[in-house]
Structures are given as structure tokens and as C-alpha cells.
Amino acid sequence: MSQESTEPILRVRGLHAAIEGSQVVDGVDFEVPATGITALLGRNGVGKTSTIKAIIGLIQRTGGTIELAGERIDKVPTHKIIQRGVGYVPEDREVFSALSVAENLKLAERDEHPNRQLVEELFPDLVKRSSQAAGSLSGGQQQMASLARALLNVNKLLLVDEPTKGLAPKIVQEVAEALTVAAHSVPILLVEQNLSVVRQLAAGAIILSGGKVVHRTDSATNFLDDEALTQRFLGVQSEEALEQAAETTSGGIV
Numbered sequence: 001m002s003q004e005s006t007e008p009i010l011r012v013r014g015l016h017a018a019i020e021g022s023q024v025v026d027g028v029d030f031e032v033p034a035t036g037i038t039a040l041l042g043r044n045g046v047g048k049t050s051t052i053k054a055i056i057g058l059i060q061r062t063g064g065t066i067e068l069a070g071e072r073i074d075k076v077p078t079h080k081i082i083q084r085g086v087g088y089v090p091e092d093r094e095v096f097s098a099l100s101v102a103e104n105l106k107l108a109e110r111d112e113h114p115n116r117q118l119v120e121e122l123f124p125d126l127v128k129r130s131s132q133a134a135g136s137l138s139g140g141q142q143q144m145a146s147l148a149r150a151l152l153n154v155n156k157l158l159l160v161d162e163p164t165k166g167l168a169p170k171i172v173q174e175v176a177e178a179l180t181v182a183a184h185s186v187p188i189l190l191v192e193q194n195l196s197v198v199r200q201l202a203a204g205a206i207i208l209s210g211g212k213v214v215h216r217t218d219s220a221t222n223f224l225d226d227e228a229l230t231q232r233f234l235g236v237q238s239e240e241a242l243e244q245a246a247e248t249t250s251g252g253i254v
């Protein structure tokens, strides 16, 4: 049996990044373990997407260091970071609308050994729709196609930004299940607003506020159970508190 690596796959130190001159990532420090799913959490507009984009070089990095598997990537351009094994599933899915599902997948293949078997097992619906224009897929199907494109390649790390946003509960569950399977073979840094998905998937969590890390935990579940912390950093009550409130309310209805 292979020994699990204890070295983090990603080390971010003092990362600063700017959009049009304004500092949106303001000295961020965190590590992503080499296995499992790590959640990147925070209220709207705190810099989660910007942090992901800065890691991959899609917005201007203005300071700090980023190491992928021990190698600096903070001066490396996006296409080379992707070649080095970082898969990116953007928030808005970004499929090529006019191209078929099969063409979208083909374009994502980085070498001659794409992991088609995994993708076909995970997303049988996409196989059925391989000749359909990607732009005519539902939001959930487009999310599957976007995930499938990242999973076709062997990656050291996946960056997945709000994969369940705007999806129906049944599809949210399908996406969560696909991520669970994906995480068996690749560590994932996941931006996710759906806290029951975070609870289901994430081992640790990093919480941002105002472009900075304000809290880190090895147990996303413990964090989500803590009403004071979730209220303070996410502006929501813990799910437990919400459930209790719902029970009290429904108890009062005859």
C-alpha cells in the first residue's frame, strides 16, 4: 500500500492579488493537504474566487509565494500551471456552447492518456449526450461537463469554484457524489456556499474575510457546528441552530 504524503500539495504564503488596481487578496496564508477536500469559505465578496484565480494566475498576483508540490508557481503563467497538474473548474462552468459535449471533452485532454473511463463511469448522462451542443445542456449537465473536463487529466490538485451554485437539490447531490469520487484520486480546494455540501465533502476548511484568512480548521464539521463562528464568519447560523429553530416553529403549527 502506498504511504500517504503528509506534505501539503499547495502552500500559499502572503498572497496578494489585485483586480484593476484594487487589492482583492490581501496577504493570504494557507495550505491544502495532499488528500481529500478542503473548503474555502466566506461571505459573498470576501475574495474566494479571486484567491483561486490568483493561484492559477488568472488575476494579477502582486506579492507572496505559491508552491505546488514544493515548486514555486507564483511567477508561472496559467497555461503552464495547468500543464503542471492543476485542474480548474470555474464558477460559471465555461463550456464551449457551440461545440458538442464530446468536442468539449476532447479539447480538455492534455495528453494521449485521458482518463475517459473515470469520466464515463461518473457521468453516464454525458456519454448519452456526447453529440449534443454543450450550450443546450441544463446547468447541472454543464457542471458535469466542466467537472468531466478537469477529471480527464491526471492532476496534482483541483480548484473547484461553487460547483453547486444555482442547481436543483437532486443535481447538487449528483455533483457532490462526483466530487467525492474525484477526491479519491486528487486533492480538491473547493469554494462552496452550500453548507450541507461542505459538511458532506470537506475535511478541513479555510475561512476568508476581507481578502484575508480569518480562520482555519482541520474539521469543517466542527466549524459548521459552532454557531458563534458560523455567525461571525459566514453570517449564517449553524445548521443545527437552524434545524432547532425550524422544529420550534413547526411545533407551534397545529
Ligand SMILES: Nc1ncnc2c1ncn2[C@@H]1O[C@H](COP(=O)(O)OP(=O)(O)OP(=O)(O)O)[C@@H](O)[C@H]1O
Residues within 6 Å of the ligand: 019, 020, 024, 042, 043, 044, 045, 046, 047, 048, 049, 050, 051
Ligand atoms: N472583475 C472585477 N472587477 C472589479 N472588482 C472585482 C472583480 N471581480 C471581483 N471583484 C471584487 O473583488 C472582491 C472579491 O470578489 P470575489 O469574487 O473574489 O469574492 P467571492 O468571495 O468569491 O464572492 P462570491 O461568494 O460572491 O462569489 C469583491 O469586492 C468584488 O467586488
